[in-house]
Amino acid sequence: MSDKLLTPKQDRARRLAWFREARFGMFIHWGLYAQLGRHEWAMNYEQIPIEEYEKLADTWNPKPNAARQWAKTAKQAGMRYMVMTTKHHEGYFLWDTKMTDYNSVKRSPGRDLVAEYVEAARAEGLKVGFYYSLMDWHHPDGAMCKVNEAARRRFIDFTHGAVKELCSNYGKLDILWYDVNWPLDAEEWESDKLCRMAKALQPDIIINDRSGIPEDFGTPEGHITAAESGRAWEACMTFNDSWGYTPIDVNYKNAWQVHQMLRQVAIGHGNLLLNIGPTPEGDVPPECEKILGEVGDWMKRNGKSIYDATDPLEDHWNVMGLFTLKGQTAYYHCHRWPGKELALGGITSKVLSVKYLKDGVPVKFTQTDRRLILHGLPEKAPDFPATVFEIEVEGKFERLMGCWHKNYE
Numbered sequence: 066m067s068d069k070l071l072t073p074k075q076d077r078a079r080r081l082a083w084f085r086e087a088r089f090g091m092f093i094h095w096g097l098y099a100q101l102g103r104h105e106w107a108m109n110y111e112q113i114p115i116e117e118y119e120k121l122a123d124t125w126n127p128k129p130n131a132a133r134q135w136a137k138t139a140k141q142a143g144m145r146y147m148v149m150t151t152k153h154h155e156g157y158f159l160w161d162t163k164m165t166d167y168n169s170v171k172r173s174p175g176r177d178l179v180a181e182y183v184e185a186a187r188a189e190g191l192k193v194g195f196y197y198s199l200m201d202w203h204h205p206d207g208a209m210c211k212v213n214e215a216a217r218r219r220f221i222d223f224t225h226g227a228v229k230e231l232c233s234n235y236g237k238l239d240i241l242w243y244d245v246n247w248p249l250d251a252e253e254w255e256s257d258k259l260c261r262m263a264k265a266l267q268p269d270i271i272i273n274d275r276s277g278i279p280e281d282f283g284t285p286e287g288h289i290t291a292a293e294s295g296r297a298w299e300a301c302m303t304f305n306d307s308w309g310y311t312p313i314d315v316n317y318k319n320a321w322q323v324h325q326m327l328r329q330v331a332i333g334h335g336n337l338l339l340n341i342g343p344t345p346e347g348d349v350p351p352e353c354e355k356i357l358g359e360v361g362d363w364m365k366r367n368g369k370s371i372y373d374a375t376d377p378l379e380d381h382w383n384v385m386g387l388f389t390l391k392g393q394t395a396y397y398h399c400h401r402w403p404g405k406e407l408a409l410g411g412i413t414s415k416v417l418s419v420k421y422l423k424d425g426v427p428v429k430f431t432q433t434d435r436r437l438i439l440h441g442l443p444e445k446a447p448d449f450p451a452t453v454f455e456i457e458v459e460g461k462f463e464r465l466m467g468c469w470h471k472n473y474e
Contacts, residue, residue, distance in 0.1 A: 146240065304318055323339065416457070
């Protein structure tokens with residue numbers, strides 16, 4: 066069917082098809098703030114005057130094509146797309162924009178960093194996303210636009226012009242990721258017009274919900290909360306407690322925690338957009354690279370239980386592990402190893418087989434009433450950060466949880 070004959074709902078489903086299957090992406094926060102190394106909001110938190118902060122635009126000298134390391138790391142981790150900050154709240158453009166000279170071509174490092182990123186992502190076969198902050202601490206109309214109509218008109222033309230460049234100058238774009246629509250509302254931003262322009266220039270693009278209108282997908286931040294009514298969504302999460310490069314923040318998530326997030330988004334039909342904050346030179350922090358390497362190795366063995374397991378079970382708490390599900394196959398993610406025997410309660414479907422997902426080796430089991438007991442397990446977990454059991458059942462996979470005893474029947 067021609068795209069022109071699709072209803073808006075059908076067209077959205079078409080554009081979102083790859084995103085719903087992607088499951089895992091890399092967020093990259095990179096800008097002048099990396100040189101300070103004190104959080105991406107340093108300009109605001111420390112009340113640094115614009116004229117002082119602007120000097121960072123003459124000292125930034127990242128190595129050429131740093132994004133190639135990001136893209137290789139993302140690919141090896143099992144990520145399927147990337148989203149980079151083309152302009153963060155600081156107002157510094159990372160491309161050769163005609164909207165302002167405050168950009169990475171007219172100032173340091175004298176290169177189009179967005180172009181380098183796009184080339185790197187495409188070289189690894191990853192989908193390309195652009196983050197653009199609507200809020201702007203540098204532009205003289207960035208705050209005045211709320212109280213002065215002439216300032217609002219100038220700032221809207223500036224913003225729409227910048228987004229038009231992003232959607233026009235880099236070939237096919239997959240995601241447009243707005244952020245922080247302060248201080249205007251959607252009507253004042255002319256968000257509907259802005260998004261219609263982006264889709265006219267990029268017919269396959271998907272757009273997030275942060276310009277004040279819902280558009281294509283939701284973006285819970287710092288928590289994993291599934292959207293209602295089947296709406297597409299993506300949880301954006303930090304690796305430590307900062308988005309930008311902040312070396313004093315060493316509270317990095319480990320591979321076990323990343324696995325837990327991946328399983329949780331899979332349960333809710335969503336995606337995980339996990340952030341890195343490259344160094345001023347453009348290097349991936351070594352902690353991130355190490356952990357993503359561990360996650361990537363696990364995904365090569367067990368990715369089917371994350372990418373393809375898109376039907377959620379009721380997410381009952383269990384100290385040893387939890388499920389993902391697809392049709393007649395359940396994947397039990399055992400993230401705390403019990404030893405030689407594992408009992409799973411509440412499974413009422415007839416179990417046909419149990420095996421390790423990573424290598425297909427069968428697992429001995431017995432099933433009685435509502436208990437499935439796995440026998441002959443090794444003393445130590447055979448996989449990290451979770452061992453996944455693939456459980457095939459007859460008919461629909463069903464569980465019945467809650468307090469149960471024969472005397473209650």
